Amino acid sequence: MKSSQPRGSFDWDDAKARLQKLADLIDQREQLLPEQAKALMDRRAKELACVPSDPDAISEVVEVLVLSLAGERFAIPTRSIREVFQAPFVTPVPGTPDYLLGVANLRGEVLAVVDFHQLFGLSETPFKTHAIESIPMRLVVFGHERAEFAAPSDEGTEVTTLQVAEILDPDGSLVGVLRDFARGVTKEGVMVLDDELLMNDARLIFDDSTG
Template identity: 30%
Template sequence: MAVETITETVQYLTFNLDQELFALDIGKVREVLDFTSVTKVPGTPDFMQGVINLRGSVVPVLDLHLKFGMNGTERTVNTCVIITEIELEGETLVMGAMADAVQEVLDLEPEQIEPPPRIGTNLNVDFIKGMGKHNEQFIIILDIDRIFSSHELDAVQEMEDAAAVNA
């Protein structure tokens, strides 16, 4: 959903990565967990931290810091895992995304959201749905379905399948 198609108030879960505020459509968020240890799966990209056991299901956990070219997530008492649903070729893939801290759920009106900035032709910002404005602060609204390439999501699916076999 591009910013042009946002015509009604949408609720977003806001969270921090480094000093920046990000948001996900609340409809894509299942739950937020305190950070727990993850089981590393060999041969996966750096941003794929491993898997966790979520009520008997294997769920891959990704570090958005590393995916976005930042330093890895520093684990603190506020570090959490946002359990999200991602659409991949008509199927729903459940993944965890590490965040420094969850802030709040807030409503953003269409007029509070602007298109993502144009940053040149070599930088892909398709995963940014828009730039929200709330209390004089910018919020980078992510499109979770577009953050990862289909190749990366296939690797996540393979990691999940391998961990389930080994469990």
């Protein structure tokens, strides 16, 4: 029996089903080795890249992780995100910039934890330095070949796709660091961040001498 779906059109139901599988796996990736988690993300990204060859059928799509910060939602391409995990605590490091909350232990590796509230100049941070050692945090881990840094999300995260052609230019009212990283905004008001700018910004490159 032939499908009733027009030739060259994009099967959104199928895409949503695949995205749901990926979202279900987000919470499982902390149980995987780093190499396994990276391979899983790469495989899912390739599957989602299987769009129709007809350029008029659909615009380019990008897979993003949406997180919440200070009541605002931000979308970051998953190609620069390795995993999401629950850190039992974050240890403050004296003498570091305000936007560096501290460090967390990721399977024996020390990982810098960045407070995007402070970095982007948003409202007062909900992460109080004097109390974070005793508060578990849901951390989004950024990196390509290895974990580079992590950032907490106020609420749960979700994985979805965006059509690049539908990303609008950033609001002219944006100022400071947030504007530096803003790629655009969706019609739903989700700010899309440029992951490559984040990964290459000197403020977010940490080594053993940081602090």
